Amino acid sequence: MIEQRYEELINIINKLNYEYYTLDKPSVSDQEYDRYVQELIKIELENPDIVREDSPSVRVGGKVLDGFVKVTHEIPMLSLGNVFNEDELIKFDERIKKEVSNPKYVCELKIDGLSVSLKYENGKLVRGATRGDGVVGEDITNNVKTIKSIPLNLKEKINIEIRGEIFMSKDVFNKLNEEREVKGEELFQNPRNAAAGSIRQLDSKIAAQRKLDAFLYHLPEALDIDIHSHYEALKYIEKLGLKVNPNIKKVDNIKEVIEYISYWTEHRSSLPYEIDGIVIKLDNLDDQQKLGYTAKYPKWATAYKFPALEVLTKLTDIIFTVGRTGQVTPNAVLEPVKVAGSTIRRATLHNEDYVIEKDLKIGDIVSIRKAGDVIPEVVEPIIDRRTGEEKDFQMIHNCPICNHTLIRKENEADYFCVNPNCPARHIEGLIHFVSRDAMNIDGLGERIIEDFYNMGYIKSFTDIYKLDDKKDELMELEGFGEKSVNNLLEAIENSKKNSLERLLFALGIRQVGSKTAKLLAKHFETLDNLMNASFEKLNNIKDIGDIIAQNIIDYFKDEENIKIINELKDMGINTKYLGVINSENTNEYVYNKTFVLTGSLETYTRDELKEKLESLGGNVSGSVSKKTDVVIVGSNPGSKYDKAKELNIEIWNEEDLKNRVK
Numbered sequence: 001m002i003e004q005r006y007e008e009l010i011n012i013i014n015k016l017n018y019e020y021y022t023l024d025k026p027s028v029s030d031q032e033y034d035r036y037v038q039e040l041i042k043i044e045l046e047n048p049d050i051v052r053e054d055s056p057s058v059r060v061g062g063k064v065l066d067g068f069v070k071v072t073h074e075i076p077m078l079s080l081g082n083v084f085n086e087d088e089l090i091k092f093d094e095r096i097k098k099e100v101s102n103p104k105y106v107c108e109l110k111i112d113g114l115s116v117s118l119k120y121e122n123g124k125l126v127r128g129a130t131r132g133d134g135v136v137g138e139d140i141t142n143n144v145k146t147i148k149s150i151p152l153n154l155k156e157k158i159n160i161e162i163r164g165e166i167f168m169s170k171d172v173f174n175k176l177n178e179e180r181e182v183k184g185e186e187l188f189q190n191p192r193n194a195a196a197g198s199i200r201q202l203d204s205k206i207a208a209q210r211k212l213d214a215f216l217y218h219l220p221e222a223l224d225i226d227i228h229s230h231y232e233a234l235k236y237i238e239k240l241g242l243k244v245n246p247n248i249k250k251v252d253n254i255k256e257v258i259e260y261i262s263y264w265t266e267h268r269s270s271l272p273y274e275i276d277g278i279v280i281k282l283d284n285l286d287d288q289q290k291l292g293y294t295a296k297y298p299k300w301a302t303a304y305k306f307p308a309l310e311v312l313t314k315l316t317d318i319i320f321t322v323g324r325t326g327q328v329t330p331n332a333v334l335e336p337v338k339v340a341g342s343t344i345r346r347a348t349l350h351n352e353d354y355v356i357e358k359d360l361k362i363g364d365i366v367s368i369r370k371a372g373d374v375i376p377e378v379v380e381p382i383i384d385r386r387t388g389e390e391k392d393f394q395m396i397h398n399c400p401i402c403n404h405t406l407i408r409k410e411n412e413a414d415y416f417c418v419n420p421n422c423p424a425r426h427i428e429g430l431i432h433f434v435s436r437d438a439m440n441i442d443g444l445g446e447r448i449i450e451d452f453y454n455m456g457y458i459k460s461f462t463d464i465y466k467l468d469d470k471k472d473e474l475m476e477l478e479g480f481g482e483k484s485v486n487n488l489l490e491a492i493e494n495s496k497k498n499s500l501e502r503l504l505f506a507l508g509i510r511q512v513g514s515k516t517a518k519l520l521a522k523h524f525e526t527l528d529n530l531m532n533a534s535f536e537k538l539n540n541i542k543d544i545g546d547i548i549a550q551n552i553i554d555y556f557k558d559e560e561n562i563k564i565i566n567e568l569k570d571m572g573i574n575t576k577y578l579g580v581i582n583s584e585n586t587n588e589y590v591y592n593k594t595f596v597l598t599g600s601l602e603t604y605t606r607d608e609l610k611e612k613l614e615s616l617g618g619n620v621s622g623s624v625s626k627k628t629d630v631v632i633v634g635s636n637p638g639s640k641y642d643k644a645k646e647l648n649i650e651i652w653n654e655e656d657l658k659n660r661v662k
Helices: 002-022 032-046 086-097 169-184 189-201 203-210 231-239 254-270 285-291 352-358 423-434 446-455 467-475 480-494 502-508 514-524 527-531 535-539 545-555 559-570 606-615 639-646 653-660
Strands: 068-074 105-111 114-121 125-132 136-138 158-169 213-218 249-251 274-280 300-304 310-322 327-339 343-347 365-371 374-383 415-417 594-598 619-621 628-635 651-654
Touching: 002 032, 002 105, 086 274, 105 231, 105 254, 114 189, 158 189, 169 189, 189 203, 203 527, 213 231, 213 594, 231 285, 249 254, 254 274, 274 285, 300 423, 327 352, 327 365, 327 374, 327 467, 343 365, 343 374, 352 374, 423 446, 423 502, 467 480, 502 527, 502 559, 514 527, 527 545, 545 559, 594 606, 594 639, 606 619, 619 628, 628 639, 639 651, 651 653
Parallel strands: 594 619, 594 628, 628 651
Antiparallel strands: 068 136, 105 249, 105 274, 114 125, 114 158, 125 136, 158 213, 274 300, 310 327, 310 365, 327 343, 327 415, 365 374
8 A cells, every 4th residue: 555655646746746847837736746755755655665776755856848949057056855844944054053053044046037057158148947856957048148137247257056036026927927927828836937937038038028037146156266155155146247136134043044044925915026045045155065965956055935815715616627638627616715815616626636735615615725825725624614504515427518428537636538529529629729739819819718608709710700700799898909809810810911830720620739740731732632542642651551541531532521621722721731832942951951950040030940941842850860960050059969970960160050051
C-alpha cells in the first residue's frame, strides 16, 4: 500500500511540476502541492529502501521548452526549502546555530515571479536565462533586454553573474487582462503566470509590450570578488546599477525575523507587486559555504510561505460543467462571500475522488480560500456545523449537456463525455478553427466563442462569417462597443484571405497538424485537388502514412463536412495555397531541403527566418534527424548543434546564411 501511494505521489508531483514550471498553468494551489511534497518526503524518510532515483524530491524544477536554446548553469540555480509557521522558523534557526555562533540574517520579500540569471562580460549584458530544472535553463536574452530595469551595461566593466526575479506589477497585470478580455483572449491567472508567459514569448516585441520588471538578489560568486556578506553583495548589486528590492532588511536574530514576517503579513497588500512569502538567508557568505547544501536546497536559507486566508460560507449546490475536451468537472456553488478583496460564488471541485476525499455534502458550511491568492479553493467542510439536512454528493453518469453516457478510464480520476456531437465538443472545434495557427481571428478567444455559442450566434464554422448580420446586436453586449465589433468583423473578413494550409488545419481533420496541413497544401495546391485525391496518392506523399491518409479520405467522405466546405467557398474563403509551389523564384541552396534552427540570430528572428526559408522552397523542422539537410547555428547553440555534428549534417553560421540567402 505504501509503495502504491509512493508511486502515485511521484506521478502527481511530476504532472504538477510540468504544469507549473513548463506550461505556467498550475491546476492546484501552492498549498496542495506542498502537501503532496511533504507526504512524499515523509514516506521516503520512513521507507528509504523504496526511494527512486528519479523521485521529485531530488529535482529542482521542470523541463526546458524546445522553443529556446538551452543554457547550462555553471552553478546550479537551486530552489528553497519552505517553512510555514513560527515553530519551523525557530527550528531552522536552531539548525543554523549548531554550525554558526550568533548568526545574522537578511530578510527579503519573496517576489512572485520567474527566476532569472544575468551574465555580464566586461560590464555588458550577454545572456539572460531562466532557471529551468536548476541545471539547464532557457536562453531568454532578447526578452530580458526589453526589461527597462535591467541595464544593458553595468557601471563597472566586470565579468559577473547576477540572479534575481522577473515579475509583473499589479497595475500592469490588471491592464493586460483588461485588454485581453476586450480581445476575447484567455485571461492570465495571476501576475506570476503573466510574467512567465511574457518572458517565454519567442517574439521579443510581445515581451516588450508586457512591461516586465525585475529585482536582483544574488551574486553566486561573491566570494571571488572579496564580498563576504550577503547584505553587502546586495549593496554591490545596487552599485552596479541594478534594481534591488528596497524592503530588504538585515536582522540580528530570529526574533527580528519573526517581527519582519509579521509586519509584511499585515502590509503585503499595500505593495505594487505580488509576494508569496519571505526569504530568510544567513548573511555571512563564508558560513553559507560551511553549511553547504542538501540534494535540493541550500541549508543556509529558507522561505516562509504566507498562510492562505480562509473564510466560511455555505455550499449550496454541486453542478457539473463540460470542458472543451469532454472532461466533466464538479463545481461548488457557494453563498457569495468576500475573500482577499473579491466576491467568490463558484469553485472547482476537480473530480469525484476530490469531493469524496474531502467528504463534502451539499448544504455544508465550508472553509474556502484563494489558492495562491487567486483561485478559489474549497478547503474542508466544518463537520460540527452539520444539521443532518445535508445531502450526499452523487457523481453523475450522463453528460449534463447531451446526456451521453460518461466514461472513466481505468487509473484515471476524470469522467469524459465521448459523444463527438456534444455541444461542448462543437465549442472545442470552433475554438480551434479561430486559433492563431488556424484561421487566426483576433477577438474570438475561448470565452467569446463559448458565450456566442450559448447565445446562438455561432453554432458552426460558417456562422462566424455571418456575424456581420448581427453587428447591431453584438454592440449591445457587455464589453462590446462599436470599435471592438468593427475590429472583430475586420479580422473575420481578413481571415478569408488565408492560404490553404491554415484552412486545412482549422477544419480539424484528425492528426492533420499545422505542418502536415502545409505539406498537403503545397502538394495539392487547391482544396478541390485534395478532396479528390485517392488513398494511394495521399499515401505516396513523404511523411503522410496510412493512418493520416485514411483520416483525410474519411473526412471528405462525410456529407456534413462537404456541405460546410461548400458554404465556406460560397462565402469567399480562399481554398488555394498562396506559398511557393515549384522551383521558380526559389533558392538553389534552400529548395526542397529541411532546415533546423538553433541559437540566437542577429539578422532574423526565428519566425522571420522560418518564413524566409519556406518562401524559397525549404522546410523547417524543430528537431535534428538523419532527414535534416542543414542546421543553421546562431550564438549559444544547444544540443541540436551537437547532434548535427554527430550525424555529420551540414552546418551554416550566420555568415553562411547571408551568402546563400539574399
